[in-house]
Amino acid sequence: MPESATAQDAKLAINGGTPVCRKPIPFMAPKLHPEDIAAAHAVLESGMLRAHTNCAELERQFADKTDAKFGLTCSNGTCALQLAYEGLLERGDEVIVPAWTYIATASMLVARGCKVIFCDSLEDTMQVDPADIEQRLTPNTKAIAVTHLYGMPVDIDAIQTIAEKHNLKVIYDCAQSHLATYKGKGIGAFGDACTYSFYATKNLGTGEGGLVTVNDESLNHEIGLIRSHGESDKYLHTRIGYNYRMNDITGAIGLSRLQRLEEETNARRAAADAYDKLFAEVEAVETPTRTEGADAAWHLYSLKLNLDTVSCTRDEFTKALIAEGVPCAVHYPKSLTDQPAFADVVTDHPPVARRLATRVFSIPMHHELTDEQVRNVVDAVAKVASAYAK
Numbered sequence: 001m002p003e004s005a006t007a008q009d010a011k012l013a014i015n016g017g018t019p020v021c022r023k024p025i026p027f028m029a030p031k032l033h034p035e036d037i038a039a040a041h042a043v044l045e046s047g048m049l050r051a052h053t054n055c056a057e058l059e060r061q062f063a064d065k066t067d068a069k070f071g072l073t074c075s076n077g078t079c080a081l082q083l084a085y086e087g088l089l090e091r092g093d094e095v096i097v098p099a100w101t102y103i104a105t106a107s108m109l110v111a112r113g114c115k116v117i118f119c120d121s122l123e124d125t126m127q128v129d130p131a132d133i134e135q136r137l138t139p140n141t142k143a144i145a146v147t148h149l150y151g152m153p154v155d156i157d158a159i160q161t162i163a164e165k166h167n168l169k170v171i172y173d174c175a176q177s178h179l180a181t182y183k184g185k186g187i188g189a190f191g192d193a194c195t196y197s198f199y200a201t202k203n204l205g206t207g208e209g210g211l212v213t214v215n216d217e218s219l220n221h222e223i224g225l226i227r228s229h230g231e232s233d234k235y236l237h238t239r240i241g242y243n244y245r246m247n248d249i250t251g252a253i254g255l256s257r258l259q260r261l262e263e264e265t266n267a268r269r270a271a272a273d274a275y276d277k278l279f280a281e282v283e284a285v286e287t288p289t290r291t292e293g294a295d296a297a298w299h300l301y302s303l304k305l306n307l308d309t310v311s312c313t314r315d316e317f318t319k320a321l322i323a324e325g326v327p328c329a330v331h332y333p334k335s336l337t338d339q340p341a342f343a344d345v346v347t348d349h350p351p352v353a354r355r356l357a358t359r360v361f362s363i364p365m366h367h368e369l370t371d372e373q374v375r376n377v378v379d380a381v382a383k384v385a386s387a388y389a390k
């Protein structure tokens with residue numbers, strides 16, 4: 001006989017019961033290793049703090065590992081988007097962007113002076129819906145800007161086919177998808193530009209930091225100019241630009257961490273496989289469906305709560321889960337079309353994005369997760385689901 005919801009409820013940690021995990025499981029594992037600290041130290045001792053050999057080597061190796069031709073380090077992932085947008089788009093260009101992503105993918109288009117057209121995502125993969133992009137094309141559409149959200153590549157073939165058919169630029173926001181692959185190739189092989197964030201908690205974190213990859217030599221040159229005040233020669237400024245440069249301490253940390261990134265990404269993949277398998281038994285949640293041909297980087301592992309199986313909201317569910325020792329977070333609590341910042345540019349509310357905002361929550365995902373921790377997370381989710389079962 002299954003226990004009644006009330007009996008389970010009384011046992012929930014949130015009601016004074018015993019938590020599944022007595023010691024909370026870390027949500028992320030952003031620790032530096034001694035070699036990262038030594039690399040930063042060496043730069044400090046050299047006195048060469050500006051972008052120098054470490055940034056240059058990080059650019060070369062990161063581009064190489066993602067199957068891109070050129071890499072450009074920069075201050076952060078938001079600057080990376082700005083650099084790509086400024087290098088590829090003009091003011092007034094109409095650009096299609098998913099409503100289901102982090103704000104920067106869309107807000108930097110607005111900052112560039114582009115007209116933003118929000119499109120929807122697929123409920124299973126939570127990635128952009130190519131069919132909805134096609135429906136929103138107009139004769140003025142100039143580009144598509146999409147995110148490989150949570151580290152899962154979008155259906156790149158479908159996006160590139162639309163782009164080729166309609167002569168559109170494609171910018172991939174890869175802030176969450178370092179080293180993800182699509183049909184056996186690094187994601188840097190596709191589109192006009194890929195942008196990365198090295199924010200402290202990203203798969204490769206340097207505190208703040210970012211990088212753009214491109215495959216076109218003249219675009220690489222142009223973005224290099226935009227990154228540094230359009231300076232083509234000492235104090236010769238051939239265009240307006242910014243100071244979006246990285247410094248060499250950041251470059252050294254990034255380069256050092258990059259040496260472990262493949263191994264750490266594979267550990268995330270193993271944890272995602274284990275979650276997928278164990279959660280198959282838990283009816284109250286849906287695991288992220290994988291894009292065909294994609295090997296994700298699993299920056300986040302985001303579940304969808306089946307709201308018709310439980311008598312609580314997503315927020316009540318995650319509160320109970322946190323009390324069980326499982327930290328969780330919501331990526332994201334709103335569709336971008338519901339963000340006040342976009343009130344002036346929103347024309348409609350893509351429905352899947354709005355629904356996802358009520359259902360998703362992310363559970364611990366990092367390269368140090370043990371089998372036991374994965375099992376405990378699943379047990380805690382199952383316990384909370386059972387307590388709230390309808």
Ligand SMILES: Cc1ncc(COP(=O)(O)O)c(C=O)c1O
Binds near residue numbers: 078079209
């Ligand atoms: C999808 C996405 N794009 C862009 C950014 C912006 O990166 P940064 O915080 O380094 O500026 C982030 C950071 O969270 C992100 O997740």
